[in-house]
Amino acid sequence: QQQVKQSPQSLIVQKGGISIINCAYENTAFDYFPWYQQFPGKGPALLIAIRPDVSEKKEGRFTISFNKSAKQFSLHIMDSQPGDSATYFCAASKGSGGSNYKLTFGKGTLLTVNP
Amino acid sequence: DAGITQSPRHKVTETGTPVTLRCHQTENHRYMYWYRQDPGHGLRLIHYSYGVKDTDKGEVSDGYSVSRSKTEDFLLTLESATSSQTSVYFCAGRDRGGEQYFGPGTRLTVT
Numbered sequence: 278q279q280q281v282k283q284s285p286q287s288l289i290v291q292k293g294g295i296s297i298i299n300c301a302y303e304n305t306a307f308d309y310f311p312w313y314q315q316f317p318g319k320g321p322a323l324l325i326a327i328r329p330d331v332s333e334k335k336e337g338r339f340t341i342s343f344n345k346s347a348k349q350f351s352l353h354i355m356d357s358q359p360g361d362s363a364t365y366f367c368a369a370s371k372g373s374g375g376s377n378y379k380l381t382f383g384k385g386t387l388l389t390v391n392p
Numbered sequence: 393d394a395g396i397t398q399s400p401r402h403k404v405t406e407t408g409t410p411v412t413l414r415c416h417q418t419e420n421h422r423y424m425y426w427y428r429q430d431p432g433h434g435l436r437l438i439h440y441s442y443g444v445k446d447t448d449k450g451e452v453s454d455g456y457s458v459s460r461s462k463t464e465d466f467l468l469t470l471e472s473a474t475s476s477q478t479s480v481y482f483c484a485g486r487d488r489g490g491e492q493y494f495g496p497g498t499r500l501t502v503t
Binding site: 283309311313318319320321322323326366368378379380381382383384385 | 423425432433434435436437440450482486490491492493494495496497
């Protein structure tokens with residue numbers, strides 16, 4: 278059972294455009310939603326994260342939008358740059374200690390930003 | 393995260409041999425995790441630790457064991473490697489703010 282579904286699998290965007298990656302989750306107990314960025318040959322790096330007490334969080338060109346009723350969250354990359362070309366993973370976890378903070382990951386989106 | 397290192401970074405081994413991967417952290421993370429990454433599957437949790445000598449299974453634990461004798465080191469062992477365990481393995485640690493940080497990974501090939 279895939280608890281976090283991510284789409285699209287791959288995305289091609291022109292430089293300066295907006296990249297949008299979507300995730301949907303099933304477990305209503307999830308209360309922590311991070312996004313990771315991974316470059317080839319490297320480990321995933323935390324990009325931005327949100328908790329469900331807010332509907333949006335912005336850090337620079339990266340924004341998470343969160344819709345609790347729809348059980349969906351998305352990553353928006355504004356003014357996309359070739360250096361943003363990477364694989365992006367969404368994830369979710371139950372924040373309280375009983376789950377030991379285990380993350381469930383989406384399958385990833387390969388973003389290519391053309392110059 | 394420079395605070396988490398993994399060794400070896402690359403390993404080729406034969407089917408049936410035991411293999412141990414090491415994760416070392418200098419951030420005093422209480423919680424640590426081992427994941428495997430495969431094309432089309434994303435990152436899947438193998439085992440995790442919530443303290444010294446406290447470990448538990450993740451979603452893909454069959455064929456793997458872990459040990460944590462001190463806070464800094466979290467070891468992943470493949471008792472008898474199989475070709476299906478060819479993968480990239482990542483260790484991660486969770487900080488007090490709730491964020492997980494990953495090591496650089498170990499690429500394991502089982503021939």
